[in-house]
Amino acid sequence: LFPTRALPILFFIFSMFLGAALQLTNMYGDTFLDDFKFVPVYGPESFVVKYSTIIMSVSQISETVFILTIPFFLKKFGIKKVMLFSMIAWVLRFGLFAYGNPADGLWMILLSCIVYGMAFDFFNISGSLFIETTTSPSIRSSAQGMFMMMTNGIGAYLGSKVSGIIIDKYYTVRFTDINSLLTFLKSDAQNPAVKKLLEGNSVLADQTLANPVFIKEWSPIWLTFAVYALVVAVLFSLLFKHKHNPAEMATVNH
Template identity: 60%
Template sequence: MGIKYRLTVMSFLQFFIWGAWLITVANYWFGTKQWSGAEFGAIFSTLGLSSIVMPAITGIIADKFINAEKLYGILHILGGIALFYIPQVDNPTTFYYVIFAAMLCYMPTISLSNSIAYNILKNNNFDVIKVFPPIRVWGTVGFIAAMWLTNLTDNKASANMFYIAAVAAIVLGIYSFTLPKCPPQKLISKDATLVEKLGLDAFKLFGTYKMALFFIFSMFLGGALQLTNMYGDVYLSEFSKVPQYADSFVVKYSTIIMSISQISETLFILAIPFFLKRYGIKQVMLISMLAWVLRFGLFAYGNPTDGLWMIITSCIVYGMAFDFFNISGSLFIETTTDSRIRSSAQGLFMMMSNGFGAFFGGLLSGIVIDNYFTHNGARDWHNIWLSFAGYALVVAIAFAVLFKHKHNPSDVANLNH
């Protein structure tokens, strides 16, 4: 099997694991287990907390101490064991700790998979800009495939979805040991400083104006990443409270409508090479931020009948909003950091966007919605989405003004060396 196909399998399984349970865990929590909703919000906080703690640490380990593909495999096997144990849990507190353990293993593998793919592709003289996005798109296909599998087999609220995810995780863990070797980039010398011995070199990037700004904006935009995942399905479902929309297709099949967002991701990932080479990394990331404004703004004015086109367009725009920042941001790290700290830097990017950004975004959005946009138990979705759109617009304008990065085609070419 060729290198590209082997990395495609890795990408597919990487996100298949997540898609098998992430979107449907609420059905298991409220339906099968019939637990209360008070603790459920904490389940999603494990994603942010894990992204704060683990990617930077595992990136350092991969840069300094152990082959990246081996560390990747170990994490997936341990995460698979945790997922296997979840169906045995019979109380919400234990469930939280077990899912937290699974996420501590899973979340760092997202950035590690990028580092492994870049490393292997460059070592085999592939054009990373052209080759990586079509490989990465299969991750989104894997996520969608897992959602369809759990739904079509009537397992979206059963313990079996965790078994499906666990089997995929362990298979991927074993498979990763067959990938080409990705050894640590830098051996530790006797004269190394304490910072170098601990593998904290990548944190020096915060001392550079451009990189510090990039990480700060990663955190701000990361705050927007989970908002529609957290609230999108609830928003569509609550149209049932409006008599004229109660029996609409959107209300009955809200999850299918939301899945258009993931399908859109597959298309925009493939468009990234064209946009990067034509406009450069800064412009592509700015396009992403403006796409978030559209994502939220269209939701604000959409409805299940004459405004259905806005809801569907919003889901399509999501692909651009999500991919253009995540993939382009990862490529920015790849082109602007020393190869010796590249895995660590990818971990920092993950920590700031999916860690601090997602954690504080979820926490603060809940507070804002409860205090300012909830009246007598009813949520004012129109103004909720407008406030999110306003937030994204402020971030976009600040990024355009403050972040200085001139497009240099040679930066793109450097991805291949």
């Protein structure tokens, strides 16, 4: 079915890993930007919070632009390197989110949305082309179906489940009293962001909160995702043995 028996196994495994990365950004990208409204330094009126939908739409625009560059990159670098570029783009996507903020780090958030186009397009298109050029016509549609299942099915499911467990266990802080919450936020109860965070909640006479408040630590979350993507990229570069054949890419068009 494929040039070697190991190659399809590795390809589908890495497809699953990249599917998990895609699920991470789908699940947490909007929530990450929206949570800035609870940060006293920025608050609910910050640009990122008010126009988060517009900011995230940069990712979709980037997809459209990068898909036009794929023929050039495939002919110049080959399928393996284009896939590797995608993985490096995921590292940048997550790493830039880790240090981005609505103030002096806004450019990082925007750049993260731009590199998303490369991260998403380069692996999906080159992966599909890899199957087209390495399988016989009789099983090609089945192989493409397996590719989609590994990325959008199994990979997405594992990315959702595993990331949820990790975030809840290691990167979510629980507050049961107002004083510890304000100390953590380095603010006071009159700050608009704090008021927004405590909407529907109340402070009891002993300074405890009627309902616990949970805050996600987004910077280490995104850094963890970036390290994950980096490990995947390194393993892929070492294990996935596919040589660039310019003749195969000669028919690739816009």
